[in-house]
Amino acid sequence: MYRTNTCGELRLNHVGQKVTLAGWVQRSRKMGGMTFVDLRDRYGITQLVFNQETDADLCDKANKLGREYVIQVTGTVTERSSKNTNLPTGEIEIIAENLVVLHTAETPPFTIEDESDGGDDIRMQYRYLDLRRSVVRRNLELRHKMAFEVRRYLDELNFLEVETPVLIKSTPEGARDFVVPSRMNPGEFYALPQSPQTLKQLLMVSGFDRYFQIVKCFRDEDLRADRQPEFTQIDCEMSFVEQEDVLNIFEGMIKHLFKKIRGIEFNEPFLRMTWADAMKYYGSDKPDMRFGMKFVEMKDLTEGHNFVVFDSAEYVGGICAEGCATYTRKQLDELTEFVKRPQIGAKGLVYVRFDENGTPKSSVDKFYSADDLKKWGERFGAKPGDLLLILAGPAMKTRKALCELRLEMGSRLGLRDKDTFAPLWVIDFPLFEWDEETQRFYAMHHPFTSPKAEDIPLLDSDTGAVRANAYDMVINGVELGGGSIRIHDSELQDHMFRLLGFTEEQALDQFGFLINAFKYGAPPHGGLAFGLDRLVSMFAGLDSIRDCIAFPKNNSGRDVMLNAPSVLAESQLEELCIKVNPKN
Amino acid sequence: MYRTNTCGELRLNHVGQKVTLAGWVQRSRKMGGMTFVDLRDRYGITQLVFNQETDADLCDKANKLGREYVIQVTGTVTERSSKNTNLPTGEIEIIAENLVVLHTAETPPFTIEDESDGGDDIRMQYRYLDLRRSVVRRNLELRHKMAFEVRRYLDELNFLEVETPVLIKSTPEGARDFVVPSRMNPGEFYALPQSPQTLKQLLMVSGFDRYFQIVKCFRDEDLRADRQPEFTQIDCEMSFVEQEDVLNIFEGMIKHLFKKIRGIEFNEPFLRMTWADAMKYYGSDKPDMRFGMKFVEMKDLTEGHNFVVFDSAEYVGGICAEGCATYTRKQLDELTEFVKRPQIGAKGLVYVRFDENGTPKSSVDKFYSADDLKKWGERFGAKPGDLLLILAGPAMKTRKALCELRLEMGSRLGLRDKDTFAPLWVIDFPLFEWDEETQRFYAMHHPFTSPKAEDIPLLDSDTGAVRANAYDMVINGVELGGGSIRIHDSELQDHMFRLLGFTEEQALDQFGFLINAFKYGAPPHGGLAFGLDRLVSMFAGLDSIRDCIAFPKNNSGRDVMLNAPSVLAESQLEELCIKVNPKN
Structure with missing residues (x-):
């Protein structure tokens, strides 16, 4: 037996017991004729004490221990005079009576502490040392x-x-x-x-x-x-x-x-949202629902004021950032730069501030009156002190840009706390995706995903509009999983393969075993x-x-x-x- | 909801309930205006009843069901008049009121029954159907x-x-x-x-x-x-x-x-046996301990009687088969043929029968007196009615042959029951195996297995004799697992690599990450x-x-x-x- 206890389990009620521990030297320090060693294993850290006066040889041996040495120590559990309330074992220490070095250690290339000084590359190379960090x-x-x-x-x-x-x-x-x-x-x-x-x-x-x-x-x-x-x-x-x-x-x-x-x-059922709504209101098939700022569309409100940017845009829409009317010119410029980054690609950003009296001030005051802007505010449900951020352009692209802007604002406003969880089912995905390059439809999920029964008549006439019995689970904007109800009907499966451009031979070559299996009686099934x-x-x-x-x-x-x-x-x-x- | 219950859960206490089941048609039969269908799912089989008199259309539909059709049936749970005590659901049946065919099925290439008529190849090809068999x-x-x-x-x-x-x-x-x-x-x-x-x-x-x-x-x-x-x-x-x-x-x-x-x-600790004993007494590193017939060595007893086969043999040994003195000439010839098969390779088989009075009769009476044979019997602990089966030849090869003979006799005597379990730890394996062809030692387990502390001095002087901290778990003659205590000392590991013929470069190239890792403090460890x-x-x-x-x-x-x-x-x-x- 290399040890009687782990480094995480000794407490005041063990005082007086003779124990043997084994582990790694986390650190050691000398103080007034005593040497204190923090011994670490997976379960915790326990303090060992070596006394120069009572056993000089043992204490000398302890003084030679380097960081990360593997040692075995026998001693007696004792109540600590100065307790460490940060450690579960901080009320006791072990007065060492015997010390065995099980393995020496070279100096690690980075410190084995919660906050390490090692960069990513070195920590990957010495992953076995990185894994020592709790x-x-x-x-x-x-x-x-x-x-x-x-x-x-x-x-x-x-x-x-x-x-x-x-x-x-x-x-x-x-x-x-x-x-x-x-x-x-x-x-x-x-x-x-x-x-x-x-x-x-x-x-x-x-x-x-x-x-x-x-x-x-x-x-x-x-x-x-x-x-x-x-x-x-x-x-x-x-x-x-x-x-x-x-x-x-x-x-x-x-x-x-x-x-x-x-x-x-979670006592309530998880929120559910159709894919169409997720795209329309959040510009994403995995919206982060920890916060609101649902998109508001306003093309109709903006027309006829000679503002070409809006008038020529397929889509005009925005979000309302609560309490952000105080945003400075600099902050607004930052946001403008943010949406204009190539990976987002908006042409510019229109804002409307509502001051504490609800009086609007916008970057498009030249085209829209205060009354016009107030109407916008009403549609957004804006209150005094709020800020509207508005983008315009092609619908799909602008929604995606607005999605990024919404997430950015969420982060700036501290609404994306890692300890808050907002689960969401996104449902009713499209069955197909059109690929411009190859000029064909692809299965959005996979070729076995079933269409919604009511959309089957559209398979040939309006292929792109067919919705699938497919669903994703999204939490905090991250897609954690997804699945579908499968096709279990051979004829429908054949139809599907045809729409995906498979010849019968190709379908059989790739999925013959599954197609054959279905012939012997397939149950309705689905999963994720x-x-x-x-x-x-x-x-x-x-x-x-x-x-x-x-x-x-x-x-x-x-x-x-x-x-x-x-x-x-x-x-x-x-x-x-x-x-x-x-x-x- | 496709079903309210599974096909395995309905009992008498459900009688009167309206239920919906779904599953595969196991079989159906017509009897006096009624059609009975056995509906199967993973959980069991439930009998469905269709009545020609009360609902002819439904019954006609049921009559068209083929084996392995996937169906959904709604009906009422009813007590059966003729109960089937072999089925957990055998006291009830479902009087069907509605039937939906969810999927038709072609006739499977073999019967989906416990005893299938399908050969191995076809069952592998249609594994998804084979998996339907409970x-x-x-x-x-x-x-x-x-x-x-x-x-x-x-x-x-x-x-x-x-x-x-x-x-x-x-x-x-x-x-x-x-x-x-x-x-x-x-x-x-x-x-x-x-x-x-x-x-x-x-x-x-x-x-x-x-x-x-x-x-x-x-x-x-x-x-x-x-x-x-x-x-x-x-x-x-x-x-x-x-x-x-x-x-x-x-x-x-x-x-x-x-x-x-x-x-x-198992209330007792598992049996433990050294590898040396396993080889000596059972001719195998994974002996089947469901039965005895431990090998008995008798070279010393057989010498000096001019029986060249024994005198020239390195090893003479055998087993005692209880109550087998009644074995006929034909049975003994079969055993002789068995041990002479090329994969076993014994030259012949010597037997000694002890009749009900303990009088011996052997295939070597010409060389050994009744008294000699009785002495053999004593060493084997043979009783009247027992049979000795003896092989001779090179030690290693003969023990292996005897191992096969012992297993064969165990099977013939019904001592290898599949529902009896005899667990065993085989311990103290050799650290190395010598390979004649390449003229070098190989690690019997792997290069990280530690030698027994007391054998470390033999590493260079008597390499083949060094025992390892290695162990196998064997049950009923099958090796189910094994492992070892590993080397955690870099010097010993270097020594080991050297003995295995690795250059330092080769060792580093293959196991550098492990060798390096150990430098930063490796704990004693082992596993399996x-x-x-x-x-x-x-x-x-x-x-x-x-x-x-x-x-x-x-x-x-x-x-x-x-x-x-x-x-x-x-x-x-x-x-x-x-x-x-x-x-x-």
Whole structure:
């Protein structure tokens, strides 16, 4: 036995006990003939005391300990004279009687403290040291707890966790696949799953009724802060259900997590919003509902005043920022610069301030009278002291710009607190997306998503207007998951493939197993998938999903700690019947 | 809502309720103006009744239902006149009032019954139909339950489930890696993990203290019935532990599973046996302890009787088969043929029968007197009516042959019951294995396994004799898991690499990240991994791990249902900077 207790558990009621602890030296300091060592393990920090007077040899040994040495200490638990109320173990200390150095340590390249002095690159390279920092480790503890609670919730509801294969078949539709050459089948390749979508549908055909899996998925896409080449999904599917059943079960799951993990109870049903409304009122399919500032359209109010910018615009609309009439010229200029940035691309920003008497003052006073502006204010529900921020231009683009402006104002006004959560279901997504470049429709979700029954007649006549039984869960502007009710009718599925431009041969080549399976009796089914990485990040209040992943990859898809990927031996490639073929 | 209840839950106390069920038509039969349909879902089977007299249209519709049609039925729960005691729902039936066909079905290529008429190949191709059979689905339900109980047990003990990456670095040591070309790093490859061994050790260096993960692992090896290219491990690691701590925790886990899943309580500690004893007494490092027949060595007893076969043999030994003196000439000939099969390779079989009076009769009466044979009997502890089966030859080979003979006799005597479980820890494995072909030592477990402290002085002088802190859990002759206490001392690790023939450069190239990590303070640590597929197979009483895997691959590594692996588009290969390079 290396230890009798952990570094996190000793309290006043242990005083007098002889204990053995093991862990890492967090820091040590000498003070008046005593040496104090903070000993750290996963569970906490306990103070050790070495006394020069009573045991000089032992104290000398302790004085030689460096940061991050691994040691084992035996001693007696004693009440501290000066207590540290910041530590759960801060009322006691261990009077050391024996010390064993289990492992020495070189000086770490950065400090192992909550606030580290290490940059991102060095912390990625020495990730095993970064993981010693309790702020990082706690994210992974949270991840463990959340995954466990998800399993507990779904198990209670008769969901079966079924492992689907990682070595599957490549399908050209969708994102790029990672592929794996097969040695036993030379010239052929497996693909790593982008999601177990078709496999979980097969499980429904098999009668599994309620499936889930917390599962690694893979997409060979260019990376961003919230994307990793491998990521983890909570993947779920149910049979004999309609959209309402799926939403209820998984709203329940998210509520369960909030309650168990964050102690937050949601007593009301989550807000629901159609995709059309989300786009119209928030310019986004994942609006941040922690705050209001719903878009107000006003094209009709602005016409006929010779203000060409508005008159020539397809769309004129804005938001009302409460209490912001005090914004200075400089602040308004900043906002103007913000919306004019190339990635937002607005041409300019019109404002109207309402002073404490409700008197308007705007950047377009030349075109609109105070009465006109007051009418605008009425439509926005503006009160004295409020500020209207108005953009104009093509509808889609301007709504997106207004969305960014709204989020910026939300941040400036402190309305996007990380400990406030505003869950939302976005429903009624369009079934198709039109792609200008290839001049064809793509499935917005995937080719198995069912259209709304009432929109089926529009499939051929007004394809772009067909709405899907598809839904996303959005919290605080982040899409955490989404899914759909699937097509379970072979004829409708054929129709869908045709609209997506698949020949029958292509459809069979790629999805033959699923199309065939349906012939033997498919139940109505649907489901969804949550991104576990994003869910944990949200619960942990992190900006990037990287910090809730033990060993993440960088933006070039490299694991700089392992130095992967790497070059293979020629013999290994030969055995796999492949060759490296450098691009010119 | 597609249903108010499942097909497994209605009982007498529901009589009179109006219900809606949905599921698959298991079978239907007409009898005296009535049509009876067995409706199946994951939860059970419920009988539906359609009455020609009361509703002819509905009954006609029911008569058109084929097997495996997916239907929805509304009706009233009624007590059955002729009850079926084999079904939990056998006391009731549903008098149907409405019937909706949700999906028709073609005739399945094999019957969806517990005893199917489908061969292995067709059932693999139509795996989604095979999974409808409750005997197959129950294995996956068991798998779900076992994985959940493992998580529950380990979570209680403060183990954290940490996901380690699937895209890692290839290491030439060990089995063949599956590799993944990196598009973003042309010419370089990731490898899929054969196990998260080094990553879990890094987590110990990070202070995670107790780690586990139920995780997919990959080995590109030729396949057998109990091997799949992708398999699932329960992977575990602990810090500040000795071998005893690890054995206790995981013996507890296996006991927990037996109790929760099979209702079997083991009140005694599991048997432990050194590897040396296992080889000596059972000729195997994974002896089946459901029965005795321990090997008895008798070279000394047989010498000097001019029986050249024994006199020239390095090893003479046998087993005592209780009550088998009645074995006929034909049965003994069968056993002789059995041991002479090429894969076993014994030259012949010597037997001694002890009749009801204890009088011996043997195949070597010419060389040994009745008194000699009685002395043999004494050493074996043979009783009247017992049969000795004796082999001779080179020690290692003969023990292995005797092991096969012992298992065969165990099977013949019905001593290998699938519902009896005999767990065993095999301990003190050798640290190294000598390979004749390459004339070097290999790590029996892996290069991070620690030698027993008392054997460290032998590392250079008697390398092959060094025992490891390594252990396997064996149940009923199947190795379910194994692990070791790791080396956490850099000097000892260097020594180990040297003995394994690594240059310093090679060691750094392959394991540099681990070697470097240790420099910053590594705790003593150790762990193990269980094969989940094997564990579930054992609990389910299956002969092959395939039946507890939802979508297994065949012996050529193919998923015949998905038709994977498959050929990629030329453009896909180009983007990955690789080319297929056919062997000549």
